[in-house]
Amino acid sequence: MKKALILLLLFVFGLTLPIGCSSVDRNNKDKEQVLNIYNWTDYLAPDAIAQFEKQYSAKINYDVFDNNEALYSKLKAGNPGYDVVFPSDYMVAILIADGLLEKLNKDKLPNLANIEKKFLDPPFDPGNQYSIPYHWGTMGIGYNIKATGGEIDSWGAMFDPKYKGRVAWLDDMRPTLAAALIYLGYDPNTTQPEEIVKAKDLLVKHKDMVVAFGPGTCRDLLNQGEADLASDWNGDTAKVAAENPNLRYVAPKEGTILWADALVIPKGAPHRELAEKFLNFMLEPETAAKNADYAKFATANKIALTKGLVDKNNLKNPAIYPPLDSLKNLQYIKDVGEATKFYDQAWTEFKAAIGK
Numbered sequence: 608m609k610k611a612l613i614l615l616l617l618f619v620f621g622l623t624l625p626i627g628c629s630s631v632d633r634n635n636k637d638k639e640q641v642l643n644i645y646n647w648t649d650y651l652a653p654d655a656i657a658q659f660e661k662q663y664s665a666k667i668n669y670d671v672f673d674n675n676e677a678l679y680s681k682l683k684a685g686n687p688g689y690d691v692v693f694p695s696d697y698m699v700a701i702l703i704a705d706g707l708l709e710k711l712n713k714d715k716l717p718n719l720a721n722i723e724k725k726f727l728d729p730p731f732d733p734g735n736q737y738s739i740p741y742h743w744g745t746m747g748i749g750y751n752i753k754a755t756g757g758e759i760d761s762w763g764a765m766f767d768p769k770y771k772g773r774v775a776w777l778d779d780m781r782p783t784l785a786a787a788l789i790y791l792g793y794d795p796n797t798t799q800p801e802e803i804v805k806a807k808d809l810l811v812k813h814k815d816m817v818v819a820f821g822p823g824t825c826r827d828l829l830n831q832g833e834a835d836l837a838s839d840w841n842g843d844t845a846k847v848a849a850e851n852p853n854l855r856y857v858a859p860k861e862g863t864i865l866w867a868d869a870l871v872i873p874k875g876a877p878h879r880e881l882a883e884k885f886l887n888f889m890l891e892p893e894t895a896a897k898n899a900d901y902a903k904f905a906t907a908n909k910i911a912l913t914k915g916l917v918d919k920n921n922l923k924n925p926a927i928y929p930p931l932d933s934l935k936n937l938q939y940i941k942d943v944g945e946a947t948k949f950y951d952q953a954w955t956e957f958k959a960a961i962g963k
Contacts, residue, residue: 640663640664640665640666640878640881641665641666641668641878641881642659642665642666642667642668642690642691642878642881642882642885643667643668643670643688643689643690643691643877643878644667644668644669644670644689644690644691644692644693644885645670645671645672645678645681645689645691645692645693645873646669646670646671646672646691646692646693647671647672647693647823647868648671648823649846649901649902650693650742650868650898650902651669651898651901651902652897652898652900652901652902653901654897655894655897655898655901656669658894659885659888662888663881663884663888665881670689671823672823673778673779673822673823674777674778674779674780674822674823675694675695675697675698675779675781676779676780678692678694678698679694679698679701679702682702682707682873682874683705683707685875686707686873686874686875686876688877689873689876690872690873690876690877690878690879690881690882690885691870691871691872691873691876691882691885691886692870692871692873693741693868693869693870693871694738694868694869694871695866695867695868695869695940696729696731696866696867696868696869696939696940696941697731697781697939697940697941697942699731699732699737699738699869699871700731700732700941700942701942702737702871702873703731703732703736703737704942706874707873707874708737708738708871708872708873708874709737709871709872709873709874709876709879710736710737711735711736711737711738711739711872711883711886712883715883715884715886715887716739716883716886716887716890717887718887718888718890718891719735719739719887719890721890721891721892721895721908721909721910721911722739722740722890722907722908722909723740723907723908723909723912724909726740726743726867726907727740729867730939730941731939731941731942732869737871738869738870738871739869739870739871739886739889739890740867740869740907741867741868741869741870741889741898741906741907742842742867742868742898742899742902742904742905742906742907743865743866743867743868743904743905743907744840744841744842744865744866744904744905744927744929745840745841745858745863745864745865745866745929745937746777746782746785746786746838746839746840746841746858746863746864746866747838747839747841747844747856747857747858747859747863748762748764748765748836748837748838748839748856748857748859749825749826749829749836749837749838749839749843749844749847749848749854749855749856750764750829750835750836750837750854750855750856750857751829751832751835751836751853751854751855752853752854752855753853754770754773754835754836755835755836758855758857759836759857760857760859760860761790761859761860761861762786762787762789762790762859762861763790764836765786765790765813765816765836765838766790766809766813766816768816770816770835770836771815771816772815772816772817772818773816773818773834773835773836774813774816774817774818774834774835774836774837775817775818775819775820775821775825775828775829775833775834775836775837775838776810776817776820776821776825776837776838777820777821777823777824777825777837777838777839777840778820778821778822778823779823780950780951780954781940781950782838782864782940783810783838783954783957784803784806784807784810784950784953784954785863785864785940786838786863786864787806787807787809787810788802788803788806789859789861789862789863790809790859790861791805791806791809792861793805793806794938795864795938795940796938796940796941796943797943797946798943798944798945798946798949800946800949803946803949803950803953804949804953806953807953807954807956807957810957811956811957811960814957814960814961817961817963818833818834819833819834819963820958820961820963821837821838821839824839824840824843825837825838825839825843826839826843826844826846826847827847829844829847829851829854830847830850830851830854839856840866840904841856841858841904841926841927841929842902842903842904842905842926842927843903844856844926845903845921845924845926845927846902846903848926849903856926858929858933858937860936861936862936862937862938863936863937864937864938864939864940865934865937865938865939866939866940867907867939870886870889872886890908892908892910892911892914892916893911893916895907895908895910895911895916896908896911896916896917896918899911899917899921900917900918900921903921903927904927905927905928905929
């Protein structure tokens, strides 16, 4: 995500990257243990990174993106030297269709057996030929209960005039339009242009509600008091809610997005062998638990769960590990093919109307 998230703080990892600069040297790829990662911010535990670097005498360069479309644009223009990237479900399907991913060698990934079966053989990558599961979760509303005066349970709160100028949306085309589509009773993966236009019109009609867009996540806007309500990824809100007791998260009753993020090796990865070792390392139960607890997202690693490696407080938090009965009203975002142009147009018009 998804699952969705999240800018700045490269220095948190003590890592630097300018991919495309001297840090990626294709000519010297066999002379040094270097791994170039393209990921969401705050999505890998620093001690997991340090452990991998020590175990394999490697250096990890870490670059970040704010949304899946940014990831796609970078790879579509030609892989600048990334070895491992972290796309979400629907983007995995698009990258596969465009021939931008390397097929996985399962013989190099024995720890794939640690993944819960329900996360294997996903519709966006049948047989996990190109991707391995990482985290999963939902998109919903993060809110300040002091501002709302009580619990909320509907996307309608994002359009309630009493929160004028206090609402934030993810700066992410498909999830944001999906929220509007779901609220209107439409399929979040509709290919009907008139339905997409109605979702855009709903957002534009309530443009005065919007205080800001969150690049990758809206958690900081909530935590710093700049917004009272915000669309966000469950784990991101959970992370700041652990520090701020006034913050809550809800998956709206109308339904929402179920997301699953994955690890893939992009076409032309300069350090393929080390990338495979990294993927297998990420599938180790201890590593999976570290990353899940750090990011405050649910892991797909069943052994990490059955061995009790995951923080029990996180397991009990429905914002991080949604109860199974709540998953019935959730949908993955899917590749909509040629209809993407309708979403692009709607998003452009909405952003222009907001002027932020």
